[in-house]
Amino acid sequence: MYNFFVDGSARTDNGFIIDGKDYNHICNVLRMQVGDTFLVSCEGMSSLCRLAQVHKESVVAEIVEENYRNTELPVRFYLFQGLPKGDKMELIIQKTVELGVAGIIPVEMSRCIMKLDEKKKKTRKERWQSIAESAAKQSKRNVVPEVCDVLTYKQAIEKAAEMDVFLLPYENELGMAETKRALSRIKEGMSVGILVGPEGGFDNKEVELAREIGAFVISLGNRILRAETAAITAVAMGMLHVEMNMEGDE
Numbered sequence: 171m172y173n174f175f176v177d178g179s180a181r182t183d184n185g186f187i188i189d190g191k192d193y194n195h196i197c198n199v200l201r202m203q204v205g206d207t208f209l210v211s212c213e214g215m216s217s218l219c220r221l222a223q224v225h226k227e228s229v230v231a232e233i234v235e236e237n238y239r240n241t242e243l244p245v246r247f248y249l250f251q252g253l254p255k256g257d258k259m260e261l262i263i264q265k266t267v268e269l270g271v272a273g274i275i276p277v278e279m280s281r282c283i284m285k286l287d288e289k290k291k292k293t294r295k296e297r298w299q300s301i302a303e304s305a306a307k308q309s310k311r312n313v314v315p316e317v318c319d320v321l322t323y324k325q326a327i328e329k330a331a332e333m334d335v336f337l338l339p340y341e342n343e344l345g346m347a348e349t350k351r352a353l354s355r356i357k358e359g360m361s362v363g364i365l366v367g368p369e370g371g372f373d374n375k376e377v378e379l380a381r382e383i384g385a386f387v388i389s390l391g392n393r394i395l396r397a398e399t400a401a402i403t404a405v406a407m408g409m410l411h412v413e414m415n416m417e418g419d420e
């Protein structure tokens with residue numbers, strides 16, 4: 171079923187007014203007819219809606235069932251990602267949004283090969299946000315995770331340290347004891363920061379700075395994973411831990 175994201179200003183007493191590019195998608199691309207149903211996600215909640223009226227520049231969607239399906243995790247995972255080369259960030263965003271990440275923060279690290287000037291940071295951010303939106307639609311998320319501005323390493327670890335749990339998957343960490351200990355600290359309603367390095371990995375000093383401010387330095391297993399595999403694995407590990415141990419587990 172198609173899913174459209176709107177902000178609170180689109181809300182009416184019993185539905186939503188949809189305009190702009192989603193209006194074009196509904197009328198001219200999908201050629202929906204009055205009576206067709208779709209999902210509308212607004213402020214973290216999805217409603218099953220039917221197309222009630224079609225106007226010249228907008229459509230009226232009438233709510234059939236509110237709070238139709240909550241697909242959001244009861245824990246907010248934020249991926250802090252050392253900027254990888256080429257278009258790998260796009261894959262990381264697409265896959266981790268599907269897995270349920272709450273937000274993505276690109277990070278400049280000492281071993282990043284990719285360097286972005288201010289203009290590129292802005293254009294990349296727009297592209298990354300549109301990838302997050304497509305992935306959120308495809309995976310029937312209730313919210314579109316935000317792709318934030320690129321942060322320096324210092325800014326990133328300070329922000330990650332504000333979270334309830336801060337995980338740092340490190341390629342040189344051995345054994346899974348710390349990984350298990352860190353996962354056991356994650357409880358419903360918490361925020362969790364996950365900081366993954368770029369292709370070149372972490373500089374030792376970066377790891378020690380993060381450890382000093384409370385990061386759990388963890389292993390993702392005995393093999394060295396590519397940056398994109400590590401990001402997807404770390405978020406999948408968190409997501410499955412939460413899905414298997416919290417709310418609605420049967």
Ligand code: SAM
Pocket residue numbers: 338339340341342343365366367368369370371372388389390391392393394395396397400401
């Ligand atoms: N250049 C590094 C090397 O050869 O050892 C590998 C860096 S790896 C490609 C990129 C990032 O993925 C790492 O900085 C780390 O965050 C994560 N990573 C990869 N394998 C991992 C593992 N087995 N355990 C924990 N983190 C891992």
